Amino acid sequence: MAMASKRDYYEVLGVARNASEEEIKRAYRELAKRYHPDRNPGDEEAAQKFKEITEAYEVLCDPEKRARYDRYGFAGLDESLAPAGTYASTSEALDPFFDLLSDFFGFGSRRGRRGPRPGRDLEVVLDIDLREAFTGTTRTLEFERLELCGECGGAGIPRGYRPQTCPRCGGHGEIYLRQGLLTVRTQCGSCQGRGFRITQVCPRCQGRGKVQARRTIEVRIPPGVETGHRLHLAGEGEAGDPGAPRGDLYCVLRVKEHPFFRRQGRDLFCQVPISFTQAALGAEMEIPTLDGKTVRLVIPRGTQSHEVLRIPNQGMPQLRGQERGDLLVQVIVEVPRKLTRRQEELLRELAELEQKNVSPQRRSFLEMLKSWLGGESQPGQSPSANS
Numbered sequence: 001m002a003m004a005s006k007r008d009y010y011e012v013l014g015v016a017r018n019a020s021e022e023e024i025k026r027a028y029r030e031l032a033k034r035y036h037p038d039r040n041p042g043d044e045e046a047a048q049k050f051k052e053i054t055e056a057y058e059v060l061c062d063p064e065k066r067a068r069y070d071r072y073g074f075a076g077l078d079e080s081l082a083p084a085g086t087y088a089s090t091s092e093a094l095d096p097f098f099d100l101l102s103d104f105f106g107f108g109s110r111r112g113r114r115g116p117r118p119g120r121d122l123e124v125v126l127d128i129d130l131r132e133a134f135t136g137t138t139r140t141l142e143f144e145r146l147e148l149c150g151e152c153g154g155a156g157i158p159r160g161y162r163p164q165t166c167p168r169c170g171g172h173g174e175i176y177l178r179q180g181l182l183t184v185r186t187q188c189g190s191c192q193g194r195g196f197r198i199t200q201v202c203p204r205c206q207g208r209g210k211v212q213a214r215r216t217i218e219v220r221i222p223p224g225v226e227t228g229h230r231l232h233l234a235g236e237g238e239a240g241d242p243g244a245p246r247g248d249l250y251c252v253l254r255v256k257e258h259p260f261f262r263r264q265g266r267d268l269f270c271q272v273p274i275s276f277t278q279a280a281l282g283a284e285m286e287i288p289t290l291d292g293k294t295v296r297l298v299i300p301r302g303t304q305s306h307e308v309l310r311i312p313n314q315g316m317p318q319l320r321g322q323e324r325g326d327l328l329v330q331v332i333v334e335v336p337r338k339l340t341r342r343q344e345e346l347l348r349e350l351a352e353l354e355q356k357n358v359s360p361q362r363r364s365f366l367e368m369l370k371s372w373l374g375g376e377s378q379p380g381q382s383p384s385a386n387s
Contacts (some may be wrong), residue, residue: 006074009056017070021061028057116241119146123250128221130258134290134316136223140216141251146238147213152202154242156209163198166191210239219251224319226263229253261290266325267315271332272297279303279333287329289314297329305333 040046148154165171169188173195187193201207237247282301286294315325
């Protein structure tokens, strides 16, 4: 008797009996938004309308329930007449309802099960020398990554084998559990969410669907890179599930130390030994660069040991730019440990000249030293000698 009072489900949603699944979903969403209790607080009539259209949608969106309704009417929906396993199909029936909750409350959409997972990203470290960082280069990189199994195409089962549909979830991978007035969707524990059971696995990948494989690629390194720079190589990561994109590869560069040059930001620093005469008289010399060329260094007269001379635009290139840093050359004045007789004679002559022609800096230092020594007590005298 109660069933006779119900309105026809097609009439409730306002669709034709031959309406497509998309038309039914669209009609439900429009009506559900209009009569949702949150938009009509305290309106009992709207609440009943919302309940009615939700009930109609749960039947008409399920192909099996819709077929039984079309054939037998409301009597065909009696649970005692329904075949085992049909309750799992409510998953798709409730998807638009959860989408509606997303519209109202900002929840993530529940529509659809998890799709094929993309491949994982990989990260490898590549050592290069300072010269390669200066000029740029192309390096061959070998690494291991997961590939889809060629034997089974990533399915994890032998070709031609048909897995058994999980009898508990009916192939959906999810089941619904009633908790009072709530219905909770959860992963099917019988098939671990796959929707099917596997009794045979691929002999090559042991059911994993992927195997380790060695990959060799060419990596272009631009000039100006430094330690920690990450090169992004799209699509060179691990394989995803069948139909899903690959992950990416990130190549982290590590620049090794150079025996002669040291990097200081975009500048290059080096130390060059020079003789006493070169420092005193001035000189010119050729300095090697990282690209195999040489540049001229002008040493001014009177250059002091450990003084830093700058050669513009001979440092590291700017990454993806046209500018370059400078080359900083620190000169180290070397004092000879052994002298020839002639060298010693010349240096003694120079020493005599220095005694006669004392530089202003040395004269000031000597006068200060004499003044300081003159203020001290002479050896052998005591403070009470004048008493």
